[in-house]
Amino acid sequence: MEQTINWSDLSFGYMKTDYNIRRYYRNGSWGELEVSSSESINIHISSTCLHYGQESFEGLKAFRGQDGRIRIFRPEENARRMQASSRGIMMAEQPVELFMEAVEKAVRLNERFVPPYGSGASLYIRPLMLGLGALIGVKPADEFVFLVFVTPVGPYFKSGFRPAPVCIMRDFDRAAPLGTGNIKVGGNYAASLVAGSKAHEAGYVAVLYLDPKEKNYIDECGPANFFGIKDNTYVTPASSSILPSITNKSLIQLAGDMGLKVERRPVPVSELASFEEAAECGTAAVVTPISRIDDLDENRSYVYSSDGKPGAVCEKLYRKLLGIQTGDEEDPYGWVHIL
Numbered sequence: 100m101e102q103t104i105n106w107s108d109l110s111f112g113y114m115k116t117d118y119n120i121r122r123y124y125r126n127g128s129w130g131e132l133e134v135s136s137s138e139s140i141n142i143h144i145s146s147t148c149l150h151y152g153q154e155s156f157e158g159l160k161a162f163r164g165q166d167g168r169i170r171i172f173r174p175e176e177n178a179r180r181m182q183a184s185s186r187g188i189m190m191a192e193q194p195v196e197l198f199m200e201a202v203e204k205a206v207r208l209n210e211r212f213v214p215p216y217g218s219g220a221s222l223y224i225r226p227l228m229l230g231l232g233a234l235i236g237v238k239p240a241d242e243f244v245f246l247v248f249v250t251p252v253g254p255y256f257k258s259g260f261r262p263a264p265v266c267i268m269r270d271f272d273r274a275a276p277l278g279t280g281n282i283k284v285g286g287n288y289a290a291s292l293v294a295g296s297k298a299h300e301a302g303y304v305a306v307l308y309l310d311p312k313e314k315n316y317i318d319e320c321g322p323a324n325f326f327g328i329k330d331n332t333y334v335t336p337a338s339s340s341i342l343p344s345i346t347n348k349s350l351i352q353l354a355g356d357m358g359l360k361v362e363r364r365p366v367p368v369s370e371l372a373s374f375e376e377a378a379e380c381g382t383a384a385v386v387t388p389i390s391r392i393d394d395l396d397e398n399r400s401y402v403y404s405s406d407g408k409p410g411a412v413c414e415k416l417y418r419k420l421l422g423i424q425t426g427d428e429e430d431p432y433g434w435v436h437i438l
């Protein structure tokens with residue numbers, strides 16, 4: 100069935116594509132890659148992913164360049180981060196090559212869903228891993244399934260690259276100080292849903308979480324990392340409860356090569372007043388400049404943009420990163436994986 104997709108009208112949502120990939124881990128080893136056209140999986144009702152949150156996921160994007168070729172951004176980084184997630188919640192680690200094979204296959208088989216160059220849209224790739232089996236006691240599973248599906252997504256900014264407001268709420272933590280904040284697991288997201296919907300209801304795009312131990316330092320922005328710009332310096336928090344963002348890692352490199360100083364260290368809330376620009380960054384958000392941080396407990400606002408325009412440094416970083424991802428800019432770092 101051929102369908103026509105209005106590429107410029109896509110949101111960040113799910114659209115059915117032709118195929119997805121599965122690979123099972125049983126009896127101590129990973130099996131063959133399987134291709135499926137079903138959107139469902141059949142798993143035991145007692146699987147650990149369902150009861151005890153033994154689940155991890157990843158998110159990355161593929162772009163079509165002006166040359167028509169498909170570019171996947173830093174997939175090996177996602178493969179390694181998923182291994183770290185597996186170690187963190189006692190799931191089987193998947194070799195990087197197997198992850199890569201599955202991601203490449205998922206993109207190739209759904210090539211007709213990779214949005215055209217210039218549409219502003221991209222193909223979002225979602226790998227995930229689930230603990231399976233007939234278990235009821237709290238212990239790690241010994242069977243797992245690794246899945247990859249893809250879906251075309253529109254630009255994060257429907258109305259263009261615009262700064263958005265976030266808020267600080269001290270009544271909620273997304274992760275514990277020495278918990279699972281530094282790995283990409285579903286449980287962190289379940290824990291963030293109440294705070295996230297409260298923030299959305301109040302008109303904010305995200306919650307800017309503080310460190311869960313002292314509530315004195317900036318952690319991250321819901322599903323995205325935080326950075327601030329001041330005195331020609333890129334400042335991003337260091338914390339045991341932050342997810343190490345591949346976008347942030349890339350921006351740190353770009354900022355340094357653009358001549359900015361880079362600091363990765365604890366960032367106290369009191370420092371927010373000194374930033375000239377602030378932003379959140381991640382695969383979905385790319386770079387989303389922050390217009391304003393409202394500290395709802397202290398009744399204070401930190402304003403970075405009041406005219407609807409992004410700051411100059413955020414804009415430069417955004418253009419550079421997106422340029423490398425789409426192939427418009429050279430990739431001296433070897434980040435782009437061309438299919």
Ligand SMILES: *Cc1c(COP(=O)(O)O)cnc(C)c1O
Nearest residue numbers: 322323324342344345346381382
């Ligand atoms: C995935 C994620 C990010 C962004 O990471 P990227 O690799 O840049 O996509 C940031 N914070 C959290 C909590 C995440 O789950």
